[in-house]
Amino acid sequence: MRSSWFRSAGPLGVSAGGLLVGGLAWWLGQPRLMELAWAAGTVPVLLVVAVSIVDDLRRGRTGVDIVALLSMGGALALGQYLAGIIIALMFSSGRALEEHARARARRELTALLGRAPKVATRFENGGLVQVPVDALRPGERLLIKGGEVIPVDGLVLSAEAVLDESALTGESLPVSHPRGERVRSGPVNAGPPFELRVLTSAAESTYAGVVRLVQSAQASKAPFVRMADRYALLFVPLTLVLAALAWVLSGDPVRALAVLVVATPCPLILAAPVAIVSGISRAARRGVLIKDGAALETLARARVLLFDKTGTLTTGQARLVAIEATGDAEPEALLRLSASLEQVSQHVMAGAIVSAARERGLALSLPTESAETPGAGMSGVVDGHRLKLGTHAWVEDAGPPSPWARAVLRRMGYEGCSGVFVSLDGKLAGALLLADEIRPETPRALRLLRKAGVSRLVMVSGDRAEVAGIIASALGVDGVLAERSPQEKVQAVLTERTAGVTLMVGDGINDAPALAAADLGVAMGARGSGASSEAADVVVLVDRLDRLVEALLMARRVRAIALQSVLMGMGLSLVAMGVAAVGLLGPVAGAILQEGIDAAAILNALRALRGGGLLPSHHVLPAETVARLKAEHQELRPVLEHIQSLADRLEVLEPRRQRAELLALEGLLEARLLPHERRDETELYPTLARLLGGEDPLGSMSHTHREIAHLGRLLERRVSDVSEDGPDAAEQRELRRLLYGLSAILQLHFAQEEELFEAVS
Known part of the structure; x- marks a missing residue:
């Protein structure tokens, strides 16, 4: 702490004090005291710079501080004490401003340490x-x-x-x-x-x-410091040559000093690190921990992204995606009974089934006589009904699959999902289908990554080829590598690295070697393993893939700002050096001008603390509103399942039962679903349109609302025309067509809206 003060505030205080005392001596007519005060204020800063240069040389680094050292030393040697103290004040104030910017940028990171x-x-x-x-x-x-x-x-x-x-x-x-x-x-x-x-x-x-990651980030050195040193390999010799020419051609060493003064390169020394550290801070506020400046620069140059599937592109957790019911079984009743029994199960699927029932607000009962057969299923009694849940072979006592069961098994194979078959009182009643769903924000995140300049997206998974292929085709990635071991994932990363700077994104222990092998490893740390987080260069602490997009956009903006600050400062300094070389700018005026150049470059670098996200804060819905909208969709999921289930069961129901269930569904649509869609159109969409901007950003979504209303009216008219004896064969075909059409458009519409909710949250 004391060392940090000496390096920043100490030299600043000494140089400022020396300038003030010297100015007071000048006003009192004491020129000797004036020169002594200015020299005394310059020498300590000169010594600090000299020690810094020696330390860099010991570590095998060369930098641009040599110009500042020569400027102050030359000013003292030539008796240009005012120029010397101004250079010292400029240099020390720049260092103090850098320390202030670093302290501000580290605030979010160091807060984590204090909260431990x-x-x-x-x-x-x-x-x-x-x-x-x-x-x-x-x-x-x-x-x-x-x-x-x-x-x-x-x-x-x-x-x-x-x-x-x-x-x-x-x-x-x-x-x-x-x-x-x-x-x-x-x-x-x-x-x-x-x-x-x-x-x-x-x-x-x-x-x-x-x-540990925070401490690593704080201890790192920004890569633009090294890049600045590479610029210095050209800038320092050019400065020395120009200063020497000005001296030789004019015969006046003061001109050489003036060139050195305006060349003092604070933009190279300070502005770029300030931008880098500011960018790391900005990313941390959005839940993305970038370990060091090198990682931020690499992220900005990413061109190829490889993703693990489970837990990265998908949620990594099984969720109920469909309820297949036979005969007269109601899907919601089937789920309630199954979840009641699964409450006492230790199977990994049990939690997903219980969670699905609770999300729908179903009242669960306490089962009795429960027994679990590992690897097969479980049985028990719920509300007087004897249930069996598990594999098809176990539930139906190894009997041959019925046509209905064969259809469900085929669907499971095609869609890559798992199924829990259910028998009720000794009769097969249905199946609960579960799958690892694509994250709601994933499709949009991948589109934004392409828009940001990523040229290739590849999914690398240890899962079965058919499951990985389904996810890959749904997301439209450029390549899919399935059934890959950790070693094969590493090889995939090394192969892709030939196409450009490569990022590997994963969350599991099996992803850690690939994360370490990539140019940049990104760990989904919210639910990921400690091994993957330790191996990665970037950790996404929020369980959302779109935060990686934000981090990428921030990194590119920060890199551009840092480079802009360096080039702007160097360009202005070169112009001033030319003016000083021809004698139009003296050392004192040059020092003052250089102070302005430095301040402009550093203030430009501080822009990295702001902006860079996907949406400005005033373009985001409140978290409470987004949560309410998602909850409304969750409450309506049973209605969508009811439509699909009735379409599937219509032909096996007795005609009068068909009419009764169609009338019940019509009432459900009129009471719950259609009013929800009308409220969305009249209340929600105008708000979203204002947030998104443009002439008609939700035009296609509004068209979907109109189509849902149209199908709802058609279904109402068709059902009203059905006689009390039930629909005939032709009516039944038309009703099933309408139900399937309504189910498909509602499923698509809900998915689009939920992706939109993620975009504005």
Whole structure:
């Protein structure tokens, strides 16, 4: 701390004091005291610069400080004390401004270090005790009080934990985590106290890893300093040659001094690092931790991106995507009964089924007589019904698949999803289809990456070829490499590196070698492994792929600003050097002019602290509004499933039952779905249009609304014409066509709107 003060504020205070005392002596008519004060203010700064140059030479580096050293030394030698003190003040004030900019830019990063918890409250011998965080071990039980930072990764034991994750992710809205969900260390408890089971030691926790990355980022040297030194290899010799020519041709050494004074290259020394560190700070505020300046520059030059599939392009978690029901079974009732039984299961699919039921607000019952057969399924009694859930062979007692079951199995194969078959009271009742879904923001993120200049997108996955192919075709990537081992992923990265600067994006332990092999490794750290985060150069702390796009755009903007600052400062200095060489600019005036050039270059570099995101803040919907819109869609999902299910079951229902279910569906559409679409058109879309700009940004979406309303009216008229005995064969075909058409357009429309919600959140 004292060393940092001496390098920045110390020289600034000495030079400013010397200039002030010398000015006062001049006013009092004491020229000798004036010269002595200005010289005394210059010498300490000259010594600091000399020590810095020697230190650089010992480390094998050469830089541009030599020009400042020669300028101050020449001014003292030639008796140009005022020029010398102005150069000293210029140089030390530039260093102080750099330190101020670095301190401002590091504010978000150093805040993480200050928040690291030191103690935790542990259950011990029937009571609570305060223990050091380093003493925590997996399996122990903690109490996390309101306002406390979670010290280690753990499992929520209470009914709910409400966490403020803004310090890590930049998300302002508290996140609710139910019992049994894993939470990372670092967030603040924004709700009531809750119990946590320790899963990792403090050293292995997510937060500790982030702190290590922050320390690495703070200790790094920006690559533009090295680039500035490369510019210096041309700039310094040119300066010395021009100064020597001015002296030889004029016979006046003061002209050479004037050239050296206006060549003092603070834009090279300071402006570029200020821009780089500012860019790292800006990215950190958006939940993207860039380890060092070299990583930021590499990110800015990216041309080829390789993505892992699971957890990167997709959510990495199984979700219910469809409910296939047979005969008279209602999809929602089938889900409620299945989720009730799955509450007591340890299978990985059970959580997804239970979560889907809870998202729909279904009331679950407590099962009895439950029994689980590993690798096959489970059985039990729910509300008086005997259920079996699991593989088709187990649910139907290894009997041959029925035509309906064969169709479902084919669909699972085509779509790359998994299925949990359900039998109700000894009869096959349906199947719950689950899949790892594409992240809502992924399609838009890939489009924006292409727009930003990325020329090639490749998906590299360890998953089966048919599953990877489905995801790849849906996203339109340029290449897909499936069933790749960690070693083969490394080889894929090395192959792609021949096409340009290559980024590898992943989240799992198996991705760590490929992340390390790429020109730049990017870890999706929100749910990723510690190994991938440690191996990566950039860690996305928010579980959103579009933050990588923001980081890429910021990096390119920062690199452009840094280069602009360097070239602007050098260009203006070269012009001033020419003017000084012909005798039109003296050392004192040159020093003052150079101070203005330096200030302009550094202030330009500070622009990197602002902007660079996908949307300005006034073009973003409040988080609460986005959450409400997503919840509305989630509430309407059962309606969409009902449409699809009725279309599938229509031909097997008794004619009068067909009419009854069609009338019920018509009422459901009129009461819930169509009013929602009308509200979107009249209330939501005008707001979104103002945010997005342009003449008619939502024209195609509005057209979809009109088509949904049109199909709804057609269905209403068709159903009203059906006799009480039910539809005939021709009517049945037309009704199924309408139902399938309405289902398809609604599924597409919901997907488009949800992608739009991600874009403005």
